[in-house]
Amino acid sequence: xxxxxxxxxxxxxxxxxxxxxxxxxxxxxxxxxxxxxxxxxxxxxxxxxxxxxxxxxxxxxxxxxxxxxxxxxxxxxxxxxxxxxxxxxxxxxxxxxxxxxxxxxxxxxxxxxxxxxxxxxxxxxxxxxxxxxxxxxxxxxxxxxxxxxxxxxxxxxxxxxxxxxxxxxxxxxxxxxxxxxxxxxxxxxxxxxxxxxxxxxxxxxxxxxxxxxxxxxxxxxxxxxxxxxxxxxxxxxxxxxxxxxxxxxxxxxxxxxxxxxxx
Amino acid sequence: xxxxxxxxxxxxxxxxxxxxxxxxxxxxxxxxxxxxxxxxxxxxxxxxxxxxxxxxxxxxxxxxxxxxxxxxxxxxxxxxxxxxxxxxxxxxxxxxxxxxxxxxxxxxxxxxxxxxxxxxxxxxxxxxxxxxxxxxxxxxxxxxxxxxxxxxxxxxxxxxxxxxxxxxxxxxxxxxxxxxxxxxxxxxxxxxxxxxxxxxxxxxxxxxxxxxxxxxxxxxxxxxxxxxxxxxxxxxxxxxxxxxxxxxxxxxxxxxxxxxxxxxxxxxxxxxxxxxxxxxxxxxxxxxxx
Numbered sequence: 001x002x003x004x005x006x007x008x009x010x011x012x013x014x015x016x017x018x019x020x021x022x023x024x025x026x027x028x029x030x031x032x033x034x035x036x037x038x039x040x041x042x043x044x045x046x047x048x049x050x051x052x053x054x055x056x057x058x059x060x061x062x063x064x065x066x067x068x069x070x071x072x073x074x075x076x077x078x079x080x081x082x083x084x085x086x087x088x089x090x091x092x093x094x095x096x097x098x099x100x101x102x103x104x105x106x107x108x109x110x111x112x113x114x115x116x117x118x119x120x121x122x123x124x125x126x127x128x129x130x131x132x133x134x135x136x137x138x139x140x141x142x143x144x145x146x147x148x149x150x151x152x153x154x155x156x157x158x159x160x161x162x163x164x165x166x167x168x169x170x171x172x173x174x175x176x177x178x179x180x181x182x183x184x185x186x187x188x189x190x191x192x193x194x195x196x197x198x199x200x201x202x203x204x205x206x207x208x209x210x211x212x213x214x215x216x217x218x219x220x221x222x223x224x225x226x227x228x229x230x231x232x233x234x235x236x237x238x239x240x241x242x243x244x245x246x247x248x249x250x251x252x253x254x255x256x257x258x259x260x261x262x263x
Numbered sequence: 264x265x266x267x268x269x270x271x272x273x274x275x276x277x278x279x280x281x282x283x284x285x286x287x288x289x290x291x292x293x294x295x296x297x298x299x300x301x302x303x304x305x306x307x308x309x310x311x312x313x314x315x316x317x318x319x320x321x322x323x324x325x326x327x328x329x330x331x332x333x334x335x336x337x338x339x340x341x342x343x344x345x346x347x348x349x350x351x352x353x354x355x356x357x358x359x360x361x362x363x364x365x366x367x368x369x370x371x372x373x374x375x376x377x378x379x380x381x382x383x384x385x386x387x388x389x390x391x392x393x394x395x396x397x398x399x400x401x402x403x404x405x406x407x408x409x410x411x412x413x414x415x416x417x418x419x420x421x422x423x424x425x426x427x428x429x430x431x432x433x434x435x436x437x438x439x440x441x442x443x444x445x446x447x448x449x450x451x452x453x454x455x456x457x458x459x460x461x462x463x464x465x466x467x468x469x470x471x472x473x474x475x476x477x478x479x480x481x482x483x484x485x486x487x488x489x490x491x492x493x494x495x496x497x498x499x500x501x502x503x504x505x506x507x508x509x510x511x512x513x514x515x516x517x518x519x520x521x522x523x524x525x526x527x528x529x530x531x532x533x534x535x536x537x538x539x540x541x542x543x544x545x546x547x548x549x550x551x552x553x
Contacts, residue, residue: 004363008354103350107406109316110344111367112336258333261317 001113005125009091016087017133021140023079024072028144031068040066057206059226069151072141073159077225080137081163085195085220088130088167092174093191094184095122096257101184105262119257123250126175130167134160158228165242166223170195172249173219179256182263194219266328267292267341267414267445268313273322275312283308283469286322290414290447290462295440297460297477298449305469306449307347310418314344327413340368343412347419347449349403351391357402358387364406372409379405382431396423404432408439415439417448421455433459454541488525489538490514501528517542 047060055061058074065071096119099105108118138160145151174191181187198219205215215221222238268290275282283305290296300306311317313324315333324331326338351360361380365372380387383401394402400423407415415436421429436446436459450456456463457477465473490498495514499506502525508516518525522539529537 001366008352102353103348104352106314106316106344106346107351107364110314110339110342110346110407111364112339113367114334114336116334259318263311263317 001118001121002124005095005121006128009095009125009129012087012091013129013132016083017136020080020083020133020137023083024076024137024141025144027071027076028068028141028148031071032148035066053207056226057203059229062226062229068148069145069156072145073155073225073229077159077163080160081166081220081223082195082199084130084133084137084163085166085170085199086192087133088126089170089174089191089195090188091126091129092171093178093187095126095178096175096253097178097181097187098184100182100262109262115257115260116254119254123175123253126171127168130164130171134164134167152232155228155232158232158234159225162223162225162228162234165239166219169219169222169242169245172246172253176249176253176256179253179260265291267326268416268447269325269328270309270313271323271325273309273312273324274320275308275317276320277308281305281469282320283312283466286466286469286471288464288471288474290445292413292445293440293443294461295436295446295459296448297456297463298447298466299451299453299456299463300449300466301451304466306451306466307418308469309466310416310449313416314342340410341413343407343410343415345400345403345407345415345417345420347422349399351399351402351406353390353392355391356387357385357389357391357394360391360402361387361405361409365409368410370410372411375411376405376409379408379435382435383428384431397425397428400424401428404435408435412444414445414447417446419450420448421450421452429455485517485519485542486522487538487540487542488514488516488518489536489540490529490534491536492532492534494532498529498532 043064043066047055050060052061058078060074063070063073065074094101099108099118109115138157141160142156145156170191174187174194177190177194178187181190201214201218202220202224205211205213205218205221222242224235224238227235227238266289268288270286270288273286274284276284281303286305286309288296288298288309298306298309308317312319312322313331315324315331326335326341329335329338331338352363355363361376365376379385383404385398385401385405389398391399391402404420407417421432424432433455436448439446460477463475463477464471465475491513492498495509495512498504498514499508502516504514504516508514
């Protein structure tokens with residue numbers, strides 16, 4: 001079953017990985033030619049006009065974007081988490097409920113395979129796909145950036161691979177929530193909404209101290225690159241909290257799916 | 264233990280709408296067991312409960328004497344299932360679909376698959392989404408029978424098949440029976456149940472109202488008679504029918520007794536037109552099982 005799952009999910013994996021890889025490769029290819037003394041001056045001038053809170057949201061207060069690697073740690077990281085997060089949320093929201101949406105669940109349930117094994121196959125497929133996406137994007141980024149300039153490998157790896165925590169959280173949360181639906185359309189809409197709302201919460205939460213609490217519950221804050229850039233390590237408190245969320249949603253998914261009715 | 268499938272005190276409620284209550288069935292090995300009732304009577308609900316697609320409120324299902332739970336893959340090996348609506352994976356060719364289904368069983372099914380594919384005249388190179396409803400059903404039949412199950416559970420099995428294919432399908436079922444396979448299938452078409460079943464359970468409004476040998480059901484045939492004659496009123500009197508039976512010069516009524524008696528009576532009159540029709544299942548429920 002896992003083999004077939006990987007096969008049918010291959011197309012979307014190629015598309016989403018392709019989007020990320022092409023985007024980064026293209027930007028890294030043209031970035032050095034964009035940066036000269038004149039544009040550097042313009043960037044600095046533009047950034048002087050921006051409020052500190054906004055700059056901090058994109059880490060531009062601690063990292064300059066006059067290098068390609070600097071851009072990757074700031075704006076690039078936003079794309080990496082947002083696009084990858086969307087992919088993970090969509091896979092999670094649809095991979096399991098698709099069988100009910102297409103009514104193929106009647107076929108599957110009649111075969112000698114338990115509901116738990118069905119869930120396990122779907123989870124493994126989703127995780128493998130997320131690992132492939134992250135892995136390929138990291139490798140391509142590494143090759144591109146190495147051709148442009150020197151950068152610190154440890155920080156690069158943490159920043160490239162930390163989004164996987166967000167991807168897995170989104171995948172398992174949307175997978176769990178999908179057990180409350182029968183149609184992929186509804187579960188997918190919810191999945192996409194979670195990504196954008198969570199992202200907005202991080203942005204809005206960064207606007208001032210009064211709203212900071214909003215930021216702290218955003219899933220994107222779990223993988224904030226700011227902590228990595230400042231400390232050159234991951235924030236273990238968020239790592240543990242993320243692992244707990246993942247574990248709970250996995251257990252919830254198995255339980256809900258075991259009891260679910262396929263009308 | 265002679266029963267391959269046993270349903271004990273099965274009850275399923277769907278909130279407001281009716282489910283089934285206290286359904287008991289005992290299906291002996293090697294029989295073709297019909298499960299008949301009008302639409303919405305609870306046939307599919309019962310079958311979905313048996314297949315663990317939906318949860319029971321109470322009651323138990325036993326396959327070959329063993330309690331059949333969701334996790335019980337061993338018992339699933341013994342079951343072939345054909346849902347009322349066959350839904351398969353778009354994008355796959357028929358042969359890939361069959362192969363995928365085969366991958367769940369730890370045995371080589373290729374011989375039986377090619378027998379069934381030939382008999383049902385299936386084009387295995389077509390894609391699932393290109394298949395008509397009837398062809399989809401045929402693939403469903405292959406998927407239900409390919410692993411040589413001990414019991415085949417079918418919901419509205421022959422619906423969607425053209426008459427020629429229905430014949431081939433009945434033939435396959437009778438062959439399966441000869442091999443010792445048990446077949447439990449629901450239908451709302453009395454004639455097909457009559458044709459191939461040994462035993463029949465009748466369900467109405469979520470309750471089993473009768474379980475009988477097919478022979479007994481056949482003996483108690485009920486038919487509809489339509490007569491056009493100038494003597495309609497006399498016939499009504501003689502048969503003690505209601506005056507309402509005459510509609511637009513045609514006398515129409517349901518007849519339950521020996522048809523020979525009726526013929527004797529009718530022979531006394533000049534009849535312009537006489538029609539004897541089988542009732543459909545809904546009418547049987549109204550007139551025979553009320």
